[in-house]
Amino acid sequence: MIAIFSAVITFSLKMADEYRENDLPLSEKRSEEIRKIFELTAVQKYKPSSIIDGNSSKDYMMKKQGISLKVFYTERNWLGSSMRSFFGVYGYMNIYPHKLVSSAIATAFLFLVASIFILAYRRMVDTNPYGIPLVMMVGIITIIAASVLFSWLWDYQPQGRYLLAILPTLGGALVIIGKSAYQSVSLKITIVVAFSISVLSFFLCLQSIPKIPAQY
Known part of the structure; x- marks a missing residue:
């Protein structure tokens, strides 16, 4: 104390x-x-005055440059770029797994999230079945919103690492759910499948990384 x-x-x-x-x-x-x-x-294209002069980087303070959230999501594809790097990117963040592999990992992850939501609902069904799922949803939405706002208001960085805080949120939910989470066969299978695809993704991308440093 x-x-x-x-x-x-x-x-x-x-x-x-x-x-x-x-x-x-x-x-x-x-x-x-x-x-x-x-x-x-700051370097010239990242100075606040560069926006007024029209010489700023296209990724700097996009809202002040008049770029709408619709354009931010569609033409700039923030969500797609963030999700791809969230599920695996290698090298100097320039080597990605095949789209089929990324899609498989994403699907397994969505199954994992859905499984945790269902387990949380069942765990609290006699008291407050929507409590834990609601807290999880608010936490995940807040994390995504914070990443979106930073990229839109300040510096465009569609990087999955800014979404990694979602994982402790899911982990905290599993701790609260307790023993029933570790007894769930479907959850175990989903985790094993997701991990196996991730390992496969790593070794496939390893073949694309040159053996001589700094050559890509």
């Missing part, structure tokens, strides 16, 4: 000093200071 109390006091003092020097988060003063730093340190 003493260690926790000391940590809270130290953190509070540090944050108080931070706010005294740089104002509160999301305040106009702080935002302006951050903008000045970006303008001073």
